[in-house]
Amino acid sequence: MTTDDRTTKARIRDAAIICIAHNSVADTTVRKVASVAEVSPGLVIHHYGSMEGLRDSCDTYIAASIRKQKQETIMSGANFDVMSVIRDSEVGSMGGYLASVLGDDSPAVAKLVDDLVADAEDYMEQGVESGSLVPTDNPRARATVISLWSLGALAMNKHVKRLMGVDLTNLHQNSDAALANYLNSVYEILGNGILTESVADQLRKTVSEAVAENQPDSQTTSSKQEKSSGAGGEGTS
């Protein structure tokens, strides 16, 4: 057993990250963290002031770890995906932590997600330039949707695991067959889409018309509380 050169304070934070990753934020208590870190509950508070302080430190540490990793690694245009961050992270429970934490809206997590999306937009722009990705009229919106789907799948990891046999928080130790099954579908969708051309055109036309209908003059952008006429209209009946 190698000597643990981490400070006690760092060990407590790591214990908290493991607790949150393996269980959930809700039942990560002072005493459980203390037990994993093999210290007394009081010491946890002594070092981090409060449970909220500990949680903040975890978020900050995870965000810093991702930032550091992105700086050290050369990210190609094909690695626009959040999963590449998780796969190569030196923090073992990075994926599980993110999965547990994406549900609630702590400011630190919000900023982390914002940064990931912003980075994805950059990477995807590189991808367009290098010919990996097709161009788009709205790069930001596309990068945001793709990132949200990616992170959303991570937040749904329990269901992904049950339905497809793939553990997104631990990409290394999946069965090859299951992972191939999953990735093939992802690449198929991201490669060709799923809608036929005519239907896709029609859907987008419907959206544009709904906007033009409810906003005949170009005034303010926030016109809430309108009766939804064609909102969300995927229906072709």
Place this chain on the structure above:
Amino acid sequence: MTTDDRTTKARIRDAAIICIAHNSVADTTVRKVASVAEVSPGLVIHHYGSMEGLRDSCDTYIAASIRKQKQETIMSGANFDVMSVIRDSEVGSMGGYLASVLGDDSPAVAKLVDDLVADAEDYMEQGVESGSLVPTDNPRARATVISLWSLGALAMNKHVKRLMGVDLTNLHQNSDAALANYLNSVYEILGNGILTESVADQLRKTVSEAVAENQPDSQTTSSKQEKSSGAGGEGTS
């Protein structure tokens, strides 16, 4: 105000659903539910046995409500999406409830998700037959991935709202501009994909090779490799 003809027991369940949808599972306590339902904490337990029993009843009720809605509504092939269920639900906080609950893995929620995915596969098959969707070698996997992305976005609703100004739990009350911005990207991705053809082919080839590489001499398992020709592929497993 119309007289409330619901039974007290039903009112308590609805109060719990509202609590979970507006806050979270973790801080939906007996006393908060009792307060919303305007009853005493003890009565909540009297009717549902325990907090877990109440939660089970909520899950069951939501699942039944979705099932009922699907039976009553004619679902077209284009409505493979989960969002159509939420948009038209008579349970107001359906979307918020699902968003709050998708993170943890209660058996009832797992079954609900499984059902939604299975239905999506059916609807998408109809979509292929009607010419709305392009065919696929692996309908089950494609339906699963699409459904998980859809539900995942719902689970990420706080981030969706912050980043794109769209509230997926309340599709009716979004600004038209924001919703159009969101839907246009979704339809663009689902219509054309984002990867160029060469890259998509290469990625899928990489996946196939990785499978073949790690399982070179296993005759029995290598038969699970994806093959575009065979009928149905592994969709029946």
Place this chain on the structure above:
DNA sequence: TCTCGTATTGAACAGTTGTTTAATAAACTA
């Protein structure tokens, strides 16, 4: 060596959790 600040602990505290109990009110049953 003594001192002083930090690290660490175990016990205690106040607050909240889900649940139980005894009592009362209401509603059905005969």
Place this chain on the structure above:
DNA sequence: TAGTTTATTAAACAACTGTTCAATACGAGA
């Protein structure tokens, strides 16, 4: 009508929560 469930409440309960406190051990600097 009387009797027996059921509905409902207020209060109490034990188990847990985060946090505080006093006491002790420890390590660096004089």
